[in-house]
């Protein structure tokens with residue numbers, strides 16, 4: 109064995125779960141412009157929702173947020189849109205949001221909300237995994253958990269980051285509609301396996317130590333209080 113060679117080769121990726129994905133490793137580091145080609149192909153707003161009303165699934169999450177006990181807590185909102193979450197929780201919780209859409213990033217910054225920070229980041233990227241302190245969030249909101257997954261390796265990196273970013277007892281909240289939607293415009297389409305049902309979500313969640321609870325169309329992935 110050549111020790112120099114073996115030391116420089118990254119260990120092969122070992123998937124933590126199997127729900128039938130073909131594309132295990134796309135081999136490209138995800139970045140902010142990864143979905144640019146798809147965005148240009150779509151004839152409707154795909155990524156930049158700064159001037160759009162929240163999607164139906166985001167709106168359902170927001171209805172839940174109105175009476176949720178989140179006062180004084182730290183919330184990570186993945187998929188900024190028109191910053192509806194930050195505006196709704198203004199004065200109640202600290203909100204951090206991430207987006208790949210420059211329009212959403214600029215719109216969020218223009219709002220001047222005191223406890224709101226937005227980051228232009230791809231959630232599947234190494235940058236996202238490294239950006240925030242461990243156990244920094246009580247709650248993560250992402251209505252499109254797997255909708256933009258380029259491959260299993262990078263989706264797993266995202267879930268690994270979520271498990272690390274949540275405080276013990278914290279949770280990820282997602283919605284049935286967004287679980288079932290994947291990027292499908294003819295450019296850089298997402299494998300249909302990432303259209304999640306309850307069983308697939310359960311398999312992914314279990315691989316990262318989350319327990320799934322369903323309340324109607326809302327799905328909570330809870331990090332146990334003691335791990």
Ligand SMILES: C[S@@+](CC[C@H](N)C(=O)[O-])C[C@H]1O[C@@H](n2cnc3c(N)ncnc32)[C@H](O)[C@@H]1O
Nearest residue numbers: 157162163166187188189207208209230231256
């Ligand atoms: C259809 S818009 C929805 C916006 C908002 N969540 C809503 O539902 O109204 C999709 C959002 O997901 C974000 N997004 C898509 N892929 C992403 C990725 N890989 N990393 C981070 N954000 C992503 C886009 O920037 C945009 O904010």
